Amino acid sequence: MARHKRRHEDNPTEPDLPITPMLDMSFQLMAFFILTFRPTPSEAQLPLILPADKGDKTASAVPQFDPLKEENQEISVQIYAADTGAPNRIIAKLPTGDVELGASTTELNKFLRDQLASRGGKAPKLKLQMVENLNYQYVIKLLDESRRAGYESVSPTLIQ
Amino acid sequence: MSHGSPEKCEPNLTPLLDMVLQLIMFFMLCANFVMDQVNESIKLPDAIEAKALDKSVKNYIVLNVASDGRVLLGRDDKSDVLINKIQVLNHLKTQATLDKLRTTPQDWEAGKGRSIVIIRAHKDCSFKMVHDVMEASSQAGFTDVQLRAIKVAPGM
Numbered sequence: 001m002a003r004h005k006r007r008h009e010d011n012p013t014e015p016d017l018p019i020t021p022m023l024d025m026s027f028q029l030m031a032f033f034i035l036t037f038r039p040t041p042s043e044a045q046l047p048l049i050l051p052a053d054k055g056d057k058t059a060s061a062v063p064q065f066d067p068l069k070e071e072n073q074e075i076s077v078q079i080y081a082a083d084t085g086a087p088n089r090i091i092a093k094l095p096t097g098d099v100e101l102g103a104s105t106t107e108l109n110k111f112l113r114d115q116l117a118s119r120g121g122k123a124p125k126l127k128l129q130m131v132e133n134l135n136y137q138y139v140i141k142l143l144d145e146s147r148r149a150g151y152e153s154v155s156p157t158l159i160q
Numbered sequence: 161m162s163h164g165s166p167e168k169c170e171p172n173l174t175p176l177l178d179m180v181l182q183l184i185m186f187f188m189l190c191a192n193f194v195m196d197q198v199n200e201s202i203k204l205p206d207a208i209e210a211k212a213l214d215k216s217v218k219n220y221i222v223l224n225v226a227s228d229g230r231v232l233l234g235r236d237d238k239s240d241v242l243i244n245k246i247q248v249l250n251h252l253k254t255q256a257t258l259d260k261l262r263t264t265p266q267d268w269e270a271g272k273g274r275s276i277v278i279i280r281a282h283k284d285c286s287f288k289m290v291h292d293v294m295e296a297s298s299q300a301g302f303t304d305v306q307l308r309a310i311k312v313a314p315g316m
Contacts, residue, residue, distance in 0.1 A: 019173045026180040033187030044210030044311035045278075050298040085286065132288035137205035139287050140309050147209035158291050 046143055048155075074125035075115060077101075077108065078159060079142060085135030087142075105138075105145045112149035126151045129159045198280065199224035199232045205283035207309035217276055221255050221302075223248070225281035229289040245292045252277070252300035274301065280308045 076093040090101040101107045146154045202224045224232040231242040242248045263273030277297045281290045
């Protein structure tokens with residue numbers, strides 16, 4: 001028995017793991033992932049809450065609209081577009097009168113910030129009324145500027 | 161006579177295998193397993209204030225609005241296409257019925273169980289096209305809507 005043990009210690013057998021097939025398979029997997037790899041830009045969301053449809057049963061449960069209540073006071077902004085789809089005229093509708101804001105979205109942002117400051121930092125609802133042919137990228141830009149100015153409740157609608 | 165027993169000369173493949181496996185792991189994690197309903201031909205507009213996607217949302221309906229106003233429901237242009245507002249409304253009403261079937265009556269009455277409508281509109285389409293989709297969503301009873309955009313850093 002002792003002699004048998006000594007023989008094993010003298011000549012140990014090394015397990016030989018074949019790595020080559022594994023490497024082949026790994027290269028094939030890597031080729032697959034490299035070929036199918038398409039980095040996409042980071043997609044994000046602008047959440048909106050739509051009003052319930054007028055035919056909906058829950059609409060009747062909504063209390064009557066009181067325009068004198070502070071939370072019901074909203075700012076309405078109308079945006080008109082040129083034939084190219086770019087905004088060419090932005091008008092803010094206030095109880096005191098209309099305010100022309102030109103065609104720049106940065107002017108709108110400044111106006112909205114001023115309004116927010118004049119209301120003590122409490123953002124009212126903002127209604128963006130836009131024409132049909134306004135390009136969608138400007139719609140998103142206007143929504144973006146409104147949110148940057150601190151308005152969370154923004155409703156985009158069509159100018160009737 | 162020492163040449164009588166030739167020694168095997170093998171390159172050490174283990175570090176190479178390690179590196180390859182690490183690369184595979186990287187590509188697997190970064191692999192873009194896109195949703196079936198997301199159409200990659202839609203070029204989204206940029207937005208600074210866009211919020212990160214909520215991964216917890218289970219039920220959603222993706223409507224891809226192409227630059228010509230067609231609403232695409234699948235990954236490519238060969239998939240289902242809705243060409244007008246009535247078709248969009250009918251599609252959304254069907255989805256609303258499916259939502260209702262998988263929700264208990266109590267939850268449905270409480271306004272729960274409704275899917276979120278994800279609008280992926282091409283940046284060159286007009287506001288009317290997107291508004292029609294939003295109006296159809298509202299008429300079908302969906303009030304939660306997400307407009308998709310590409311998040312960009314300020315100043316870009």
